[in-house]
Amino acid sequence: MSRDTASRYRLLLEINNAIVKHTDRKTLFQALATEIRKIVPYDRISINIYDPHTKSLSYFSIAEGVSAQGLEDENRPLAKGAIAQEVIRSRRPLIIPDLNQRSYWASVRSLLQAGLTASMAFPLITRGRVLGTIHLSFIEKPADFAELGGFLAELADVVAVAVENMLAHTRLQELNKNLAQQKHYLLEETEDSYGPDSFFYASPKMAEVMRQAALMAASDASVLITGETGTGKEVVARHLHRESPRREALFVKVNCPALSAGLFESELFGHTKGAFTGAERQRVGRFEMAQGGSLLLDEIGELPLHLQAKLLHVLQDKRFERVGDSRTIEVNFRVIAATNRDLEDAVLQKQFRSDLFYRLNTVSLRLPPLRERREDIPLLIRRLTELQAGRTHREPPFYSPQAVEQLQQHSWPGNVRELKNLVKRLLILRPGKTISGAEIQKFLEPGQSLASVPPMTLAEVERQHIERVLAQTGGVLSGENGAAALLGVPRTTLQYRIKKHGINLTEIKRPTAAEPLN
Ligand SMILES: Nc1ncnc2c1ncn2[C@@H]1O[C@H](COP(=O)(O)OP(=O)(O)OP(=O)(O)O)[C@@H](O)[C@H]1O
Numbered sequence: 325m326s327r328d329t330a331s332r333y334r335l336l337l338e339i340n341n342a343i344v345k346h347t348d349r350k351t352l353f354q355a356l357a358t359e360i361r362k363i364v365p366y367d368r369i370s371i372n373i374y375d376p377h378t379k380s381l382s383y384f385s386i387a388e389g390v391s392a393q394g395l396e397d398e399n400r401p402l403a404k405g406a407i408a409q410e411v412i413r414s415r416r417p418l419i420i421p422d423l424n425q426r427s428y429w430a431s432v433r434s435l436l437q438a439g440l441t442a443s444m445a446f447p448l449i450t451r452g453r454v455l456g457t458i459h460l461s462f463i464e465k466p467a468d469f470a471e472l473g474g475f476l477a478e479l480a481d482v483v484a485v486a487v488e489n490m491l492a493h494t495r496l497q498e499l500n501k502n503l504a505q506q507k508h509y510l511l512e513e514t515e516d517s518y519g520p521d522s523f524f525y526a527s528p529k530m531a532e533v534m535r536q537a538a539l540m541a542a543s544d545a546s547v548l549i550t551g552e553t554g555t556g557k558e559v560v561a562r563h564l565h566r567e568s569p570r571r572e573a574l575f576v577k578v579n580c581p582a583l584s585a586g587l588f589e590s591e592l593f594g595h596t597k598g599a600f601t602g603a604e605r606q607r608v609g610r611f612e613m614a615q616g617g618s619l620l621l622d623e624i625g626e627l628p629l630h631l632q633a634k635l636l637h638v639l640q641d642k643r644f645e646r647v648g649d650s651r652t653i654e655v656n657f658r659v660i661a662a663t664n665r666d667l668e669d670a671v672l673q674k675q676f677r678s679d680l681f682y683r684l685n686t687v688s689l690r691l692p693p694l695r696e697r698r699e700d701i702p703l704l705i706r707r708l709t710e711l712q713a714g715r716t717h718r719e720p721p722f723y724s725p726q727a728v729e730q731l732q733q734h735s736w737p738g739n740v741r742e743l744k745n746l747v748k749r750l751l752i753l754r755p756g757k758t759i760s761g762a763e764i765q766k767f768l769e770p771g772q773s774l775a776s777v778p779p780m781t782l783a784e785v786e787r788q789h790i791e792r793v794l795a796q797t798g799g800v801l802s803g804e805n806g807a808a809a810l811l812g813v814p815r816t817t818l819q820y821r822i823k824k825h826g827i828n829l830t831e832i833k834r835p836t837a838a839e840p841l842n
Contacts, residue, residue: 332475335363339482349490353384356483364472366460368440371448371487372408373456378652381408384456384487406431407445408457415454417446417480419473421465439463444473448484455491458483498606505608506574518562524707527697533560533689540687541567548624548684549662551691554741557662558622560691565618570658573617576610581626588631592638595647611644614657624684625665625676636680659684694736694743701732704740708747717828719756726761734768752788787825790818799829 342355357369371384406429411418420443426432435443442465448455458480466472525531540547541564549557558577565575583591590600594609610619621627627635638644642655661684670676694700705723713720723731736742746767750759790811797807801815808815822829 331363335359336479336482338362339479339486342486346490349384349494352486352490356486360460360479364460364476365462365466367463368435368438368459368461370459371456371483372459373487373491374408374412374454375651376454378650380650381456382650384490407443407459411445411447411457412454415447415449417444417473417477419444419470421469423461435461441465442469444469444476446477446480448480448487450484450488455484455488501606502608502612506613518559520563520566522711523556523559523563524703525697525700526703527699529692529697530700533691534563536689537564538567540564540689542569543687544568544570544658545686546659546661546684547686548667548688549660549691550667550688551662551664552693552737552739553664554739555691555693556740557664557691558620560689561618561620561660561662564660565658568618568658570617573615573657574613575618575620576614576657577620577622578610580621580623583627583631585628585631588634589647592635593644593646596649600647609646611638611655611657612646612653616656618658618660621659621661621684623663624661625663625667625670629675629677632677632680636677636683639680639683661685694739695734698732701743702728704743705731705747708744709751712748712751716751718751721750721754721756722758723764724758724760727759727764730761730764730768752791783825786821787827790821790825791827794822794827794829 338359339356342352342359346352346355353371356371360366360369372381373384374381406426407418407420408431420426420432423432423436423441423443427436432443440461440463443459443461445457445459447457458476460476462469525534537560547561547564549560551557562575565571578592589595590607590609592609592611594607594612597606621635638655639659643652644655645652667676667681667685671678671681705728709720709723712718731743731746738745750767754763790807793807793810794801797805797810800806801808801818803809806815808818811818813821
């Protein structure tokens with residue numbers, strides 16, 4: 325075999341071609357292995373990537389050729405790969421003509437057991453940084469072993485560039501995927517009810533809450549927001565984020581009751597592709613999405629005890645690993661927790677860990693129930709009506725002073741959410757009408773349903789029912805979950821009725837789970 329200057333140049337050229345042509349690490353590694361073998365008769369070749377943070381090695385791709393037991397783990401601590409450790413430490417090649425001389429190293433013993441007798445390893449260095457190592461081992465030491473070593477040392481520089489390019493490419497792809505997932509998340513989560521222009525209050529109690537919130541927003545302390553259901557805890561959490569120095573990064577919500585033991589890790593930590601059965605794609609976890617931003621742990625009181633321990637662990641260590649990936653990711657987000665439970669009581673009952681409680685509760689905000697701030701009610705009725713009327717292009721009803729008075733006297737167990745739903749229903753049922761005190765009473769009665777409001781024509785009932793179903797399907801007519809199937813009529817019939825009632829499909833907006841239409 326000729327290893328003259330011409331064939332070396334040819335090899336360098338082929339390797340350059342491989343760098344350009346191959347965009348995934350496996351095919352690049354295979355191309356490199358094939359090209360190098362044309363000149364160097366190795367029996368085993370491997371490329372290791374070195375992670376200086378975790379001081380660990382991972383194969384750039386699984387080793388080619390003779391397999392050596394104990395060296396097949398994809399990720400292993402640097403100490404386990406003694407040759408690599410020596411090369412990385414010294415930043416120089418290590419040429420071992422007789423492996424028996426180094427049999428005190430476990431990794432060398434593995435090579436010997438696999439029948440290999442000689443080995444050489446080179447650092448992969450680009451821009452002064454050790455990226456990893458390339459190793460070639462031989463069953464029988466070639467005659468021109470030393471000369472080969474000199475040539476491969478030069479080649480290692482080219483391989484280093486190839487590997488660096490590929491790693492950069494992989495990182496970009498990963499980043500791209502992450503961005504696509506973040507975009508998807510944002511589009512899913514963007515809900516105008518939580519925007520800065522749809523939060524209203526007039527009471528001194530709420531003014532005080534918001535004054536405290538402004539102070540908390542400026543700090544980075546963990547905040548625990550308490551309050552009955554529907555009092556606006558999530559709205560305030562989003563407000564804290566928007567007003568904080570973290571506003572440029574994401575606000576990410578975790579719905580704690582939805583986290584089962586099985587989901588906890590993949591949902592919060594994320595996972596790599598193939599990390600477990602069913603993990604067909606890489607998934608960015610909520611913690612990673614919240615990097616630099618804020619994380620809302622909603623309904624934290626509902627998190628089971630064993631998951632509380634896992635959560636505490638991450639909040640304390642400020643680091644975690646994706647499922648199926650040994651790389652450690654540093655945590656950097658602000659934690660906001662919300663609950664409608666009395667957490668102190670839950671701690672006493674041993675249902676909530678006290679250490680987690682203290683970690684979350686650096687400062688706390690209590691949102692008063694609506695019945696403790698009745699001054700907010702007239703403003704909320706007026707502004708929420710205007711807002712919904714604008715969104716749905718309906719004529720707003722007029723609330724008589726008696727109706728407003730009645731609404732102020734109501735106990736509002738569902739707080740602002742309940743009030744908002746009532747406003748939405750009246751907008752649908754009484755567009756442009758005056759609502760009297762007597763009428764409002766009917767709406768506030770428990771168990772009140774469509775049947776108890778003044779009768780409507782059959783056509784009106786049909787129109788409203790179609791509108792509701794369309795709102796539920798987000799305006800989708802066909803398909804298994806489309807409006808036609810739900811209403812049990814052919815699509816053409818539904819289209820005819822939509823036209824007959826003058827329903828404008830583009831105005832139909834999908835209500836969220838938090839905001840059912842009724
Ligand atoms: N002051 C307010 N002005 C306008 N809308 C509000 C206000 N407070 C709450 N809302 C609305 O009420 C609904 C419930 O608010 P939010 O989800 O923040 O409550 P919550 O306390 O987090 O409820 P839960 O504990 O049930 O999750 C949302 O649609 C929100 O937009």
